[in-house]
Amino acid sequence: MSTFRQKLLTTLAAVVAPLALVAAPAASSQAAETDAASGRWVTVKPGYDPSQIGPGDNRVTRGGIDGLGSNRSTYCAGKTQPGTIRLKNYLQHYFPTTRASGLYNCRKIANSNEWSLHAEGRAVDHFLNVNNAAQKKAGDAILYAFTKKDKNAVPAGLAQRWGVQEIIWNCKIWTAARADEGVRAYGPCSTSSSPTIRHEDHVHIAQHRVGAAEGTTAYTGYQVWLPDAV
Ligand SMILES: [Zn+2]
Numbered sequence: 001m002s003t004f005r006q007k008l009l010t011t012l013a014a015v016v017a018p019l020a021l022v023a024a025p026a027a028s029s030q031a032a033e034t035d036a037a038s039g040r041w042v043t044v045k046p047g048y049d050p051s052q053i054g055p056g057d058n059r060v061t062r063g064g065i066d067g068l069g070s071n072r073s074t075y076c077a078g079k080t081q082p083g084t085i086r087l088k089n090y091l092q093h094y095f096p097t098t099r100a101s102g103l104y105n106c107r108k109i110a111n112s113n114e115w116s117l118h119a120e121g122r123a124v125d126h127f128l129n130v131n132n133a134a135q136k137k138a139g140d141a142i143l144y145a146f147t148k149k150d151k152n153a154v155p156a157g158l159a160q161r162w163g164v165q166e167i168i169w170n171c172k173i174w175t176a177a178r179a180d181e182g183v184r185a186y187g188p189c190s191t192s193s194s195p196t197i198r199h200e201d202h203v204h205i206a207q208h209r210v211g212a213a214e215g216t217t218a219y220t221g222y223q224v225w226l227p228d229a230v
Pocket of ligand 1: 118204
């Protein structure tokens with residue numbers, strides 16, 4: 001077993017490991033809202049502490065959720081945005097890659113006159129290869145975690161928390177602007193054999209401006225239900 005694979009399996013286990021205790025608001029009669037008879041609400045800010053709650057650690061939450069948003073890229077920001085650096089760190093914490101992630105890049109989208117979300121520093125290219133079984137599993141897990149219904153049945157709940165507006169991986173795409181369609185086929189795959197254009201060698205994940213500025217609840221904090229151990 002390769003070192004990469006061992007590390008990945010270790011971190012995949014961590015994704016579903018018990019939640020680290022972060023804060024303990026006074027226990028109250030919230031049980032009716034939850035899926036366990038006893039427990040407590042804890043506040044998490046995974047944007048600042050990735051170890052608090054992993055992308056696969058799906059828990060009942062309370063309070064508001066961010067909603068979906070999307071902003072086109074219109075200029076070169078000269079840097080990666082702070083929230084996007086933290087999103088990169090979060091992904092790296094649970095899904096190690098073989099090389100450093102791609103971040104700020106002042107360029108247009110391939111075969112387009114539109115600025116890439118990398119130009120505003122709001123996108124992460126997280127390198128994984130579909131031809132490696134463990135890495136493909138990790139990429140699939142990222143796409144699924146951000147776009148599925150959360151435990152409160154909110155579609156793309158984790159994307160909302162992080163302000164994610166777009167994910168492309170392995171000829172599939174999800175965008176906030178077309179969230180009602182869910183994960184769908186990625187158009188350029190019908191005409192390109194390039195692994196990079198097909199996103200078979202990296203997960204592309206991008207944020208709207210509020211998320212990139214650390215303004216969504218992954219950064220400002222939200223409450224999750226932590227059942228008592230039985
Ligand atoms: Zn990208």
